[in-house]
Amino acid sequence: MNETERATKQLCLIHRPPGARFFMTSGRALAVFWLLTVSIFAALYFRLVPSDFVEHVYAPTVLAAQRAILGGIASLVPFSIAEVLVAVFGVLATIAVSELLWRLVRRTDRLRRGRWRACKTFAWVSLAAAWLYLSGHGIALARPPLADRLALPVVAEDARATRLSELGLEVARTARNARLEWTRSSTTGDGTDVPASERLAIQRDARTALLAILDTVAPECVLPPGGVKACYPPRLLMRFGVSGVFSPFTFEAHADPGLHRLEMPFVAVHELAHVAGFAGEDEANFIAWLACSRAADPLFQYSAALAAMRFLPRSSAIRAEAGSEVAADRVAIANHWKQKRWKVTSKVQRFVWDAALKSQGVRTGIASYGEMVELMLRWRLAPRTSR
């Protein structure tokens, strides 16, 4: 910095109020905002975010506005804006790391000089991403549990085993019947390589299915236009053992186009449920099951039953009730995943996602997906008038 620049900077600092001077003098603003962000993550971890505030103040205002604005913008284009942002983020990260390495190989006294432009830009962009994540998804995890929001009855402990067995048999029966109806009405192939036209129809119908139950489970929620988008390249998410992704940065729901046909409806509604504010994985799974079960299309009903069966206790009675054809379809889906999933990346993804969920106050981490069964049990006990 030469003399003129130094004098200009000094003049600017003198004419700013003390607060602004603090933020302008260095990367302190960045440090303060990052500290605040980490504090919010810590508050989520220790469950210090008041759930009533989130439910009655935050969700109807900030979350609803974010959903309407970001979801509205995302619906204007057919491609995933989130994927473009991820690519830009990757480029920025590469430039920032290059700058860091370049400075590290130079002499120590020069480490303190310069503007660290790329690193600072990356830090600001990361900060914005962290805030969008927190405000669009993280804080929504602190809402009161869906079972409480819907005032669902509690399952008596002494009746739990019986109720679970009844539910398992009911789901297995639904799977068998829906499969029968689906094979009668459909001439589609083996489930893999679903044509784009059919995939788009499933994605469109997923939105319709969710809208049909939204009045019952979240009457205040307004779903933004647009539906589920495909992630490209196909099967990339599946390599990591992921079937779909919700982007809280853009309020877009994504599903991998390489999914088995029988999984597509359930995954599509699950991701849309996140857009609608059902942040917990158990809640999104339950909403997907409910919406798909009530849809007129037997493919959706079958998809819901197959997804639920993954989390229900295994028993010979349930297997017998579902029948051999359902069992064969379950094996086909498992084989489809075996072909597409990479072992190492899937394990890393599971570990990271489990830790991420736990860090945001979801104590059971990745096992929370299976807690949809508890919601299903309680839903069955609710009076028919409230469901």
Ligand SMILES: [Zn+2]
């Ligand atoms: Zn999810």
